[in-house]
Each structure stands twice: as C-alpha cells, then as structure tokens.
Amino acid sequence: MKLLLTIDLPQQADWQLPKPWAAALLAVLQKTMALEYPALGVEPNQLCGCEVSLLLTDNPTIHRLNSSFRGVDRPTDVLSFPQYQAGEAPQPHSSLGDIVISLPKMAEQAAAFDHSQKRELCFLFVHGLLHLLGYDHELSDAEERRQFARQDEVLAALGIYR
Numbered sequence: 611m612k613l614l615l616t617i618d619l620p621q622q623a624d625w626q627l628p629k630p631w632a633a634a635l636l637a638v639l640q641k642t643m644a645l646e647y648p649a650l651g652v653e654p655n656q657l658c659g660c661e662v663s664l665l666l667t668d669n670p671t672i673h674r675l676n677s678s679f680r681g682v683d684r685p686t687d688v689l690s691f692p693q694y695q696a697g698e699a700p701q702p703h704s705s706l707g708d709i710v711i712s713l714p715k716m717a718e719q720a721a722a723f724d725h726s727q728k729r730e731l732c733f734l735f736v737h738g739l740l741h742l743l744g745y746d747h748e749l750s751d752a753e754e755r756r757q758f759a760r761q762d763e764v765l766a767a768l769g770i771y772r
Contacts, residue, residue, distance in 0.1 A: 612661035613639055619668050619713065627666065631728050634770065635664070638732050641764050642739050659703035662739065665710045672712040687715040688734040696744030709738035725772040729765075736764045 613636055619625050639662060669685040676682045676689060692707040694700055711734050720730035740757050747754035765771070 611639055611643055612659075614661055614663045615666070616664070617666045618671060619666070621668055625713075628728075631731060634728055634732050634768070635735055637768050638736050638764060638770075639739065641767050642736055642743075642760075645760065645764065646743050660700055660706055661704075662706050662742065663708040664735065664738075665708065666713050667710060669712050669714050672710055672715070675710055685712055685715060687712055687719060688738045690738040690741035692742045692744070694742075694744075696746070698744075706739075707742040709735065709742065711735065711738070723772060729770050729772065732765060732768075732770050733761065736761050 615627065615632070615635075617625065617627060672687075672689060673683075673685040676684065676686045679689070679691070689710040690707060691709075693705050694707070700706055711731065716730045716734055717727055720727040723730070737757075740760055745753070745757040745760065747757040
C-alpha cells in the first residue's frame with residue numbers, strides 16, 4: 611500500500627507533518643488493510659500496489675469541498691472520496707480513493723476531547739479510510755456501531771488511545 615500525502619495550508623506554508631505522525635498514519639493504513647483483506651475478498655498481495663491519497667488542508671478548502679460534493683455549507687473534519695462502490699473489490703495497483711482532513715478541525719477536536727493531535731489525526735484518517743472501503747455510519751445505527759468498532763480496533767492495536 612502507498613500513502614500519497616499532500617499538505618496544502620496556504621496560511622501556514624511552513625507547516626510540516628511531524629515524522630512520528632507520518633509513521634502513525636502509515637501504521638494505521640497497514641493495520642486497517644490487514645484487518646479488511648478478508649472482508650474485501652482479496653489477498654493481501656493484490657493490494658500491495660494500491661494507493662490512498664491524503665490531503666491535509668485548512669478550513670476554507672475543506673469547506674469548499676464539503677459544499678461542492680455534499681451540499682453542506684460548512685467546514686468539516688474529514689471527507690472521503692472512494693473510487694469503488696461498497697462491496698466492489700479493489701483492483702491491483704489502483705487508487706482506493708482520496709481522503710481530505712482539515713488540520714484546524716483536527717486540532718480543535720483534539721483539544722475538545724482532551725487527547726493528542728496525533729491521536730485525532732489517526733482517528734480521522736482511519737475513519738476516512740473505512741469510508742473508502744465501503745463503511746458508512748450514516749446508513750444505520752448498526753453500521754455506525756460496526757464502523758466505530760473497527761476504528762477502535764485499529765487504533766487500540768496500534769496503542770493509540772484517547
């Protein structure tokens with residue numbers, strides 16, 4: 611699996627992702643995919659050439675995307691743009707989709723929940739990644755429980771706690 615990371619923060623052009631955060635994001639990707647291989651109906655080697663695109667950005671950018679693609683006129687914390695329909699097996703060497711995370715929202719939520727920004731970033735990333743893989747917590751209470759249980763499982767396996 612490949613993680614294509616883009617940072618677009620016009621207000622903070624010199625901001626860089628701390629190396630431990632980048633390593634944690636890669637670990638989240640690897641752990642999530644390891645847990646999801648059986649559900650996807652593919653062998654692990656089929657996805658080794660696949661990629662996920664992650665854009666870390668600001669509130670105005672994610673606001674525009676949220677408005678354009680979801681019709682919601684406000685910034686949000688994370689958006690996902692899957693390349694496959696739910697239940698459709700990803701093809702080898704393809705993009706699973708794009709994830710966009712607002713760093714200001716991430717920081718705000720980390721403070722509100724009284725945990726680290728690294729933890730919040732990993733939570734938002736696994737949340738978006740599961741959306742790329744067909745999870746949708748907005749469908750039903752059961753789907754919400756299923757998605758949030760998987761998120762908790764991934765983060766706990768990596769020792770990332772609130």
